[in-house]
Amino acid sequence: MTDYKAFFQGKNVLITGGLGFVGSNLAIALAEAGARVTIVDNMLPRQGGNLFNIEPVKDKVRVNLSDVRNQLSMNHLVRDQEIIFHLAGQVNHVDSMRNPIQDLDINCHGTLSLMQALRYHNREALVIYSGTRGEYGSSVALPVAEDHPTNPKGLYAVTNLAAEKMIIVYNQVYGIPSVCLRITNTYGPRHQMMHDEYGVFNWFIKKAIDNEPLPVFGDGMIIRDFLYIDDLVECMLMTARTSAARGEVFNVGAGQPVTFRALAEKIVAIAGSGSCTFTEFTRERSEVEPGDYWADIGKIKRVVGWEPRTSMEDGIRATIEFYRRNREHYWLEDRRPEDIDVVL
Numbered sequence: 001m002t003d004y005k006a007f008f009q010g011k012n013v014l015i016t017g018g019l020g021f022v023g024s025n026l027a028i029a030l031a032e033a034g035a036r037v038t039i040v041d042n043m044l045p046r047q048g049g050n051l052f053n054i055e056p057v058k059d060k061v062r063v064n065l066s067d068v069r070n071q072l073s074m075n076h077l078v079r080d081q082e083i084i085f086h087l088a089g090q091v092n093h094v095d096s097m098r099n100p101i102q103d104l105d106i107n108c109h110g111t112l113s114l115m116q117a118l119r120y121h122n123r124e125a126l127v128i129y130s131g132t133r134g135e136y137g138s139s140v141a142l143p144v145a146e147d148h149p150t151n152p153k154g155l156y157a158v159t160n161l162a163a164e165k166m167i168i169v170y171n172q173v174y175g176i177p178s179v180c181l182r183i184t185n186t187y188g189p190r191h192q193m194m195h196d197e198y199g200v201f202n203w204f205i206k207k208a209i210d211n212e213p214l215p216v217f218g219d220g221m222i223i224r225d226f227l228y229i230d231d232l233v234e235c236m237l238m239t240a241r242t243s244a245a246r247g248e249v250f251n252v253g254a255g256q257p258v259t260f261r262a263l264a265e266k267i268v269a270i271a272g273s274g275s276c277t278f279t280e281f282t283r284e285r286s287e288v289e290p291g292d293y294w295a296d297i298g299k300i301k302r303v304v305g306w307e308p309r310t311s312m313e314d315g316i317r318a319t320i321e322f323y324r325r326n327r328e329h330y331w332l333e334d335r336r337p338e339d340i341d342v343v344l
């Protein structure tokens with residue numbers, strides 16, 4: 001990561017959702033590279049926000065516990081920022097169907113209040129948006145390239161696609177520079193371990209660490225593309241400093257097809273604990289399951305010069321090691337929405 005230091009040294013960077021999985025790993029890399037990092041995060045219940053995530057840089061980053069939908073907060077926070085990584089979102093696919101108005105409000109209203117703040121207070125800042133491979137829905141051709149049709153299966157993917165389009169409109173109409181990423185399933189340290197409603201790779205790792213069965217849906221032959229978090233962070237940093245990437249949409253993935261069955265077997269073998277078990281899809285899961293996916297990452301390789309560097313074996317080993325060391329900060333009680341006394 002040394003060669004990024006010069007570019008990010010002294011840069012003002014805002015990370016929305018910066019206490020979560022992707023945001024905190026990004027905040028650590030940026031703070032270590034000498035950037036002046038501000039995080040805005042509302043600690044949305046049952047998501048990945050966790051103050052322990054930023055422990056290694058807690059004295060180097062500014063944390064604003066606020067909601068991206070709060071226009072007054074955003075108007076203030078965007079001033080003087082040079083790069084904004086927009087990661088705050090409702091990320092739970094199952095919850096987007098259970099509580100669709102909240103999903104719409106956070107992912108779309110939240111994105112609009114960020115973009116309105118930029119429109120009136122800072123049109124120079126570069127926005128990097130973390131969209132999802134779910135925007136494609138069921139694949140009609142594999143691997144999936146950026147010109148593949150977008151037919152999202154669940155509401156989370158619909159609101160991500162809408163947010164992406166909003167950011168592109170602000171780029172075209174108001175000249176606010178941006179890059180939109182469509183990111184595959186990512187795993188690694190600092191992901192929430194409270195429940196299995198999103199982040200299945202990390203959930204399998206938790207089960208293996210606890211020496212429990214890893215529940216693989218169906219026959220386990222559905223294909224996914226799994227990316228290690230350090231590779232995603234590197235990708236986001238490289239994208240931010242590439243001027244040819246402005247205004248573009250990119251797939252971000254490992255570009256390697258892996259079945260859930262092979263994944264579970266690999267985790268069990270590396271952890272030396274746990275076992276694989278096969279179980280029926282729940283109704284909630286099958287409703288949003290798009291089937292096989294792996295990414296064509298040719299465009300981002302060509303334009304940004306990025307490609308993933310971590311083997312799945314190394315990524316799994318590093319993730320297991322992190323959670324074995326920091327288990328008490330992640331093995332937290334899952335408080336169901338009905339138990340949480342908060343109106344969002």
Ligand SMILES: NC(=O)c1ccc[n+]([C@@H]2O[C@H](COP(=O)([O-])OP(=O)(O)OC[C@H]3O[C@@H](n4cnc5c(N)ncnc54)[C@H](O)[C@@H]3O)[C@@H](O)[C@H]2O)c1
Binds near residue numbers: 022184
């Ligand atoms: N992890 C993946 O595999 C993956 C894949 C594709 C896209 N993404 C995208 O990356 C982004 C980050 O995901 P993650 O995996 O880090 O999830 P996460 O749950 O760990 O982090 C999301 C963070 O956003 C915060 N947040 C939610 N609503 C907010 C609001 N209204 N205001 C301020 N903060 C708010 C949460 O408190 C949490 O800290 C999301 O936009 C997600 O859609 C993630």
